[in-house]
Amino acid sequence: MPLTVIDIERRKRWRIGLLFTILLSLYFFTALALYGLIVLVTLPFRFAAESSCRSPYVPFAVIIIGALAITSIHFWISISTVLGSVVRTLKAGKPDPEDVVHQRLLNVTQExxxxxxxxxxxxxxxxxxxxxALAAADLKGNAVIAITEGLMSRLSRPQLEAVIAHEVYHIISRDCIETTIATSFFGIYASLMDQLRSWSDDGRQTLYQPDFFAFFALLNLSNLLSMFISREREYRADAAAVRMTKNPIALAEALHIISRNWSGGGMISSGLEMLCITSPVDSRDESEGWLADLLSTHPPMKKRIHAILRYAHRTYDDFVAILDQPDEADESNRGGSSGSYYALDNKQQWQGPFSLAQLSAMPWLTARTWLSGEDGRPAFRAADCEFITGALSLRMGSASGYICPNCSQPLQKIEYEGTQVHQCVSCGGTLVENDKIPRIIARQEKKCTDRVKALAGAVLRDNQRAMTISKVTGRDTRQKAGNRCQKCGNVMFRTFYSGAYLIEIDRCNMCRITWFDADELEMLQCLIENKITGTLSDHTEG
Amino acid sequence: MMTVWIVIAFVSVLCFWGIFSYNRLVTARNDVQNAWSQIDIQLKRRHDLIPNLVSSVRGYLDHERQILGQVISARSLALAAQRISDKAVTEARLSLEIKGLFAVMEAYPALKANQNVLRLQDELVSTENRITFSRQLYNDLVANYMTLLQVFPDAVIASLFGFTGVEYFSASTAERRPLPAAAMQQ
Known part of the structure; x- marks a missing residue:
């Protein structure tokens, strides 16, 4: 159905008016109920006093005016703070221009x-x-598109463009404003509820508190509001994204990727689900029919992909079959055959043949590595080859201002998984700002080698045993003092990355930086990528 | 006396209409110029990015000297073009060459590990998109301006004050047919 801008504008006004009325009636009935309660409680005293000379309309007027005032305040607060609160709830931050993947997002934003x-x-x-991914906008014309680190690392550029185009349509068509406002009405309560739920895991008694039921009711109200927000918007946004990018396949692929993975249940609070590209709560919900239409915020993903693929004249089965094929592009390494250089690695073994490009990607290559060409020339130092020195200087990066805690050498700023980290050339330890760790873990450009995998398994088992022993004997070996923080000079905490991924790291909670010794970062990535967690049963019994 | 007033009223209405029409033409022309400068910025950006990209990938694409040479020569042709229609043709050619280069780069996995190349490649793709978008805007504004120049009452003012037409930035025909080989030899 072709909607003109004026139609959309009118509908938006109507919907916002409706939201206001719902809020008003909610506060009105709450106030009325409160008044009724007060009257009931004070009934015996009233008979005794016999002072019913006041008009019976006065309390009602007070209730109406009070409800109106509170509603206006609530409405005003929610429309003026909505963007800030959404951003804060999600802990969203500006993209880092030094980061390759974030740079891509910045470029797309400019476009x-x-x-x-x-x-x-x-x-x-x-x-x-x-x-x-989600879009939010307020009445002042400010708009925000937020996209998770995990999604950005998975999407190619055309796919990212398609997702952003989808979100942009929500902003242009203004249907994002009403969702944002609806979200902010009760979404704030809903996120509070999520918080409560997470607390209630520790102490069970929270469940029986009366506040909990109030929040629960509000959360359900917020879900009820989503009934007014039609699932059709998503189809329209998909269609508009295809029109903008002229690339239906990319959008279908992006949606397919999103539907096959964790879409953020528990992380993105459920009050915000109306804003997202797919529902974080039940993204695999493929239910159809009028009840599903009424209750869920998003249409089933499969139906959406079907609709998009019609633009490309493809069928769903063909599409999925192509996508699920294992990627063989990595195998056909064209650079491999053209290699003609041999190099002496750090174990004094000749390796090769490599092309110059492959060689410069070798982690053990330094300026002093011996190289030899195929043509029988005498071996020469890597520093003598112009191409390799160029590549090495790129890899070396610039001095970062930090000092290695192990070897007191200045750390070098290098690119790791597309983001800037600080690495020590001598010992291989890495210093990472805490906000960059999710990026590194989300990206899987660096494949973990068998060596790291084996090492990670061994370290995990070892640490598990140590932890079990410390639990049994009562001596806590964790949280012992480690290296000194290179920023503030205080001692960093030596601790495990998390309870599931037992990799020891040094962390300064004041400066929000983390020090990984050599291989620790790679091991952590490897564990999370391959979902290797410890098997406790072996050791707890022993 | 009455006729004098009528004449005065008529002349002043004519004057007001003339001023209004003149202003409208000037606004439209300025919009077109502004849109052109937007395109120009993006074209310049692209011309600056290409040598960087070529020098970054030269070491990897040893066997693909030819395509790198084609990109470089297409760039110098585009730099040399002066008129808008020439620019449209040469820039379209350059876009094609860049697409060809990207297609070749796809086949070299080692390039995907080079962050510098990835960054430059994305910048170029982004610039390409921005050129497309600003070209759409420019052509829309040119269409608007040309209509003003040609419709009847405004056309009088336009010819009186010497407003001239501007060229569309489009190479739809050129993009489909390859340039004559002679032009590429330069």
Missing amino acids: VRLLTKLQKMECLVIPSLSLN
Whole structure:
């Protein structure tokens, strides 16, 4: 159904008016109920006093005016703080221009601004491994598109463009404003509820508190509101994204990727689900029919992909069959055959043949490595080859201002998984700002080698045993003092990355930086990528 | 006396209409110029990025000298073009060459590990998109301006004050047919 801009505007006003009325009636009935309660409680005293000379309409007037005032305040607060609260709830941050993947997002943002003239639109990054994206806008014309770290690392450029185009349509068509406002009405309570739920895991008694039921009711109200927000918007946004990018396959692929993975349930609070590209709560919900239409915020993903694929004249089965084929592109390494250089590695073994490009990607290559060509020339130092020195200087990066805690050498700023980290050339330890860790874990460009995998397994088993022993004997070996923080000079905490991934790291909670010794970062990535967690049963019994 | 007033009223209405029409033409022309400068910025950006990309990938694409040479020569042709229609043709050619280079780069997995190349490649793709978007805007504004120049009452003012037409930035025909080989030899 073709909607003109004026139609959309009118519908938006109507919907916002409706939201206001719902809120007003909610507060009105609450106040009425409160008044009734007070009257009931004070009934015996009233008979005794016999002072019913006041008009019976006065209390009602007070209730109506009070409800109106509170509703206005609530409405005003929610429309003026909505963007800030959404961003804060998600802990979203600005993209880092030094980061390759974030740079891509910045570029796409610029393109969108040029195309749509939405100068106040911003793209933000949510530091979460889940796969989701959302758009929010307020009445002042400010708009935010937030995309998770996990989704950005999975999508190619055309796919990212398609996802952003989908979100941009929500902003242009203004249907994002009403969702944002609806979300902010009760979404704030809903996220509070999520918080309560997480606390209630520790102490069970929270469940029986009366506040809990109030929040529960509000959460359900917020879900009820989603009934007014039609699932059709998603189809329209998909169609608009295809029109903008002229690339239906990319959008279908992106949705397919999103539907096959964790879309952020538990991480993105359920009050915000109306804003997301797919529902974080039940993204695999494929239910159809009028009840599903009424109750869920998003249409089933399969139906959406079907609709998009019709633009490309493809069928769903063909599409999925192509996508699920194992990627063989890595095997056909064209650079491999053209190699003609041999190099002496750090174990004094000749390796090769490599092309220059492959050689410069070898982690053990330094300026002093011996190289030899195929043509029988005498071996020469890597520093004598112009190409390799260029590649090495790229790899070395610039001095970062930090000192290695192990070898007191200045750390070098290098690119690791597309982001800037600080590494020590001598010992291989790495210093990472805490906000960059989710990015590194989300990206899987660096494949973990068998050596790291074996090492990670061994370290995990070892640490598990140590932890079990410390639990049994009562001596806590964790949290012992480690290296000194290179920023503030205080001692860093030596601790495990998390309870599931037992890799020892040094962390300074004041400066929010983490020190990984050599291989520790790779091991952590390997464990999380391959979902290797410890098997406790072996050791707890022993 | 009455006729004098009528003449005065008529002349002043004519003057007001003339001023209004003149202003409208000037606004439209300025919009077109502004849109052109937007395209120009993006084209310049692309011309600056290409040598960087070529020098970054030269070490990897030893066997693909030819395509790198084609990109470089297409760039210098585009730099040399002066008129808008020439620019449209040469820039379209350059876009094609860049696409060809990207297609070749796809086949070299080692390039995907080079962050510098990835960054430059993305910048170029982004610039390409921005050129497309600003070209759409420019052509829309040119269409608007040309209509003003040609419709009847405004056309009088336009010819009186010497407003001239501007060219569309489009190479739809050129993009489909390859340039004559002679032009590429330069």
